Amino acid sequence: MHPDRQWSPDTYVSFPGSQEFEQSTERWTTFSAPTYRAAISPATEEDVAKIVKLATCRNIPFLATSGRHGYTTTLGDLQNGLAIDLSQLNSFELDTTAETLTVGPGVTVGEVFDPLFNAGFDIQTGSAPCPSLIGVTLGGGVGRYQGVYGLIADALVSVRMVTAHGDIIEVSEDSYPDLFWGIRGAGSNFGIITSATYKLHPLTEDGDTFIAEFIVSAEGSPEYFHTLEAMQPLPAELSSIMLITSNPVTNATQTLVHWVYKGREADALAALAPILALDIEVTAMMSVPWNEMVGAAFGGVVEEICIHNINRDLYSFNLKNYAAETYVESFNKMHDYFMEYPAGRNSVLQFEFFPNQAMEAFPQNYTAFPWRDTTGYINFNIIYDAAEEETAAASTALGLELRDDLVATSGFPELTVFVSYAHGDEKLEQIYGADKLPHLAALKKEWDPLEVFSYNNGIPTEYP
Known part of the structure; x- marks a missing residue:
């Protein structure tokens, strides 16, 4: 009506x-x-x-x-x-002369791929096509290209924003620069972004990417994990997503692996040589233009990942150190969980190994995003019917246990988490960083004193 x-x-x-x-x-x-x-x-x-x-x-x-x-x-x-x-605010303006893209919050990540590629550009993006591009940006925006281009928030030029007072303002390095610092990493706390402008990158290597995917058996997973550990740090152009899952046909616990190289096939094969030397099952080996890269992952499974109205619970954290033995232990715990709780077999332990060379090259205080030394993000995606109370309890217990285990060898002294992946039970310092919080709290007090924008891992108006 x-x-x-x-x-x-x-x-x-x-x-x-x-x-x-x-x-x-x-x-x-x-x-x-x-x-x-x-x-x-x-x-x-x-x-x-x-x-x-x-x-x-x-x-x-x-x-x-x-x-x-x-x-x-x-x-x-x-x-x-x-x-x-905000889905009706789906404006889309590509300026090929200025090499910028301006979109509204109703534009999803996947909707920018083809227009940008066809115009000769690319941009750092997240791992799925379905979220709003602006929504992903507000937490910082991690992804496969952060080793080459940095965070999605690092591409941000300016935004138009409605404040808690109902004012419409333009925010950039030249207009409210302090607020511009804050929205790049903690943006859900200060207002509603009605449009955002990004700086684009001209295509390199004609926009080619190379995808290699594998299925690793339970028996082969330890060797794979140790090979992965030996490969760190990954080249800036090479990223990977690894899933510990239950095979829906055989119920065997397995590791699914997706690698992407930003560039030509010959360079990709050289970078992937340690993986290709292993005796593991190859499921994909192909060059695709960058606009098809996200959709091609794991044989197009992203369509299932994007389905709404699923009961999903997440425990997530950052890492900067690869630890094969911890991954072996986690694999075994996932196997035991799948065997004892069949209702949880759609759950996935996901590892995003994203190199950080370009992300870390920006000054640490360039934006509010606090974790520029991160090279990986681990997510335990718990999927089960909400009525399965026994599975729910076991899943929560496992999520907390895996988080403790993997954080212990993450390279960080304690739990740290990318805000867009936060469960919600973490300390503010573990989400936003203790060194960033005083500045963020001051911004909160100035721009949202009544804390009306505080349901998404809200920041207080006073800290400490």
Whole structure:
């Protein structure tokens, strides 16, 4: 239904029980999800500002989302609130002369691939096509290209933003530079981004990437893990995603491996020589243009990864040291879990090994993102029917155990986690970094003193 005339004609409000409401609120994961009494889908930036003013004036708690692919248990703190669905703000402007891309929050990562490639550009992206590009950026934006280009947030030129007071401002190095620092790594805390402009990279090697994928048996996994450890640090152009899973046909625990090299096949094969020397099953070996790289991973499984309304729980953390023996122990614990709890066999222990040369080359205080020395991100993706209470309890216990085990050899003195992967039970220092928090808290006090933007791993207005 359309609200009264204060809104633009295409802005609409929806309520529980309607198809429009479901489309405006359905999430990638139903675990610890927020609940809403109503949803509003603004069609203009001006309407976003009006919504924020109205909600704050009437003390209505709200959450602004677009792809709704984000995860943290703190989102569940919002109950019976207002959903602000940003999916209609899907503007897309490619400036080939300035080599920039400007998008709205309704544009997903996957929607930029083909237009950029066809125009002769690429950009650092995340590992899945379904999240909002802006949503991924706000946490910093890690991915396969961070060794070559840095974080997605490092490509950010400017944003347009609605503040907690309902003002519309442009934020960049030249306009509110302090706030621009904060939104690149902790951006969910300060306002609603209505558009963002990114600096692009001209294609290199015609945009070629080389993909190599393997299935490693339980017997072969220890040798694979030790080979991987010996390969660190990875070349800037080479990244990998490794999954410890249960085979859906045989129920055997296995390791699935995806490698991507940004460049030509000959260079990729040289970089992958230690892996290619192993006696493991090859499932893919091919060159693809970079715009097809994400979709081609694991035989196109990303379509399943992007399905909404699945009960998913995550325990995640950073690493900068590869530890083969810890991976062997984790493999064995995953095997025992799969055998004892069949309802959890869709769960996955995922390792993202992303080199950090370009990411770490930026000054440590260039943005609010605190973990530029990270070279890997581990995620225990727990997937089970919410009614399976025994599996739920065992999964939580295993998630905490794996996190403790793997953090102990991560190279960090304690748990650290990329904010977009945070479970929600971590200390603020483990998410944002103790050295960043005083500055972030001061920004929070200035730009969001009532803490209306605090459901996504919220920052306090005072620290310590």
